[in-house]
Amino acid sequence: MKQWIIMIMILALIPFFLSGAGCLDEHDAANYSDPSFRDWRLTLNGTDTRVFTLAELRSLPRADGHGYCVSTTGFRFGPYECAGVDLRELVSLAGGMHPNDSVWISAPDGYLWVFDTEQLEGNGFITFDENLSEITSPPLRIILMYEQDGKPLSYDDGGPARIAIISQEPGIITEGSAWVKWVDTIEIRSNNG
Ligand SMILES: Nc1nc2c(c(=O)[nH]1)N[C@H]1C(S)=C(S)[C@@H](COP(=O)(O)O)O[C@H]1N2
Numbered sequence: 001m002k003q004w005i006i007m008i009m010i011l012a013l014i015p016f017f018l019s020g021a022g023c024l025d026e027h028d029a030a031n032y033s034d035p036s037f038r039d040w041r042l043t044l045n046g047t048d049t050r051v052f053t054l055a056e057l058r059s060l061p062r063a064d065g066h067g068y069c070v071s072t073t074g075f076r077f078g079p080y081e082c083a084g085v086d087l088r089e090l091v092s093l094a095g096g097m098h099p100n101d102s103v104w105i106s107a108p109d110g111y112l113w114v115f116d117t118e119q120l121e122g123n124g125f126i127t128f129d130e131n132l133s134e135i136t137s138p139p140l141r142i143i144l145m146y147e148q149d150g151k152p153l154s155y156d157d158g159g160p161a162r163i164a165i166i167s168q169e170p171g172i173i174t175e176g177s178a179w180v181k182w183v184d185t186i187e188i189r190s191n192n193g
């Protein structure tokens with residue numbers, strides 16, 4: 001009789017052992033099948049409208065680089081190894097843009113950041129070294145990042161997809177305000193009226 005009770009208790013504890021043994025590790029906490037990510041969609045609004053799932057975004061050409069940013073209060077985030085999709089790729093999938101158009105990046109919390117065509121090519125950004133001294137900008141790329149340090153971008157870090165400004169050389173700091181978190185809409189806006 002006692003053995004039966006012990007047996008039932010052991011069976012009931014198996015899920016806890018499995019989770020403790022790493023079957024539900026930290027990686028799974030920010031999994032691509034995370035319930036909050038499963039319903040996520042990226043809407044591209046240009047001359048064409050396109051809607052992407054996270055899997056579809058991940059299937060686009062991948063861009064990698066070093067990303068590092070600073071908040072207005074001087075707090076540094078990074079350095080990170082960033083991977084995602086070049087914003088130019090997404091703009092082209094939305095039908096492209098004209099020199100006077102701008103790209104509006106927004107998130108469900110109401111945050112919005114606008115890039116012009118010069119920035120889309122990686123020019124016109126303010127960059128700093130690790131001591132936060134302003135430096136001449138090396139070539140930069142704007143990406144919609146879905147992976148940070150080899151892991152799916154977590155919700156707390158702005159996942160499933162966040163803007164990152166990356167460079168091939170490490171230690172280049174950009175302004176955090178452009179690093180839009182929880183991006184769900186990318187819109188090409190015409191400034192010609
Ligand atoms: N969606 C969204 N993205 C955002 C913000 C925000 O409020 N909402 N804040 C921006 C700013 S001003 C900074 S400095 C960086 C880091 O902000 P955090 O300290 O809120 O993470 O995220 C940027 N991306």
Ligand SMILES: [Mo]
Nearest residue numbers: 071072176177
């Ligand atoms: Mo900020």
